[in-house]
Amino acid sequence: MGKMMKAMNGSEEKKKPSINITTRGPLRKQVIVPMVKSNAELIVQSAYQHIANINNCLKNIELDVIMNFLQVSNNRVNITISKPASPSDLTTIKKYIKSINNIALDSIESPHLSKSKSYLKIIGLPYSMGNSIITPNFIKGVLKKTHLFKDILLTSKPQIIKASPKSNMTVVWVNIWDF
DSSP: OHHHHHHHHTSSOOOOOOOOOOOOOOOTTEEEEEOOHHHHHHHHHTHHHHHHHHHHHHHHTTOOOOEEEEEEOSSEEEEEESSOOOHHHHHHHHHHHHTSTTOOGGGOOOOEEOOEEEEEEEEEEESEETTEEOOHHHHHHHHHHSGGGTTEEEOSOOEEEESOTTOOEEEEEEEEEEO
């Protein structure tokens, strides 16, 4: 009987509940369509109809994405979809919005994903190459030519710091907008 009581009451120590904290990156499920406020208000007035039509367009081109929500904020329409957006999703949404009646087409910009501001730290670059030292313009030129930085905008001039007075190594910090 004692063994059964221990089994029922749990003789083993119970694990304490813990909070699992995760950080989120930029919301890739949100598509932002910049436009004038009057156009945005026209779209929101019949949002249910536009959501259904955009979902039909996405379904017709056999995309596995569903539009969930439409909201107006600061001269733009925010569209929330079920999965991270791809270029074909953005193109489909742009084509549909430009086909809506009574909308000023010249005031609608291309849809894009939300942006996030972050920084990049580059370690291990030589401080001097030949007779010259690394400059912010040199770093900008290299980043622009690199495929990984195609959709990244620099928000400030790269900061170059020599690792130590006796070393030839540098650390470079670059503030970026990623979208």
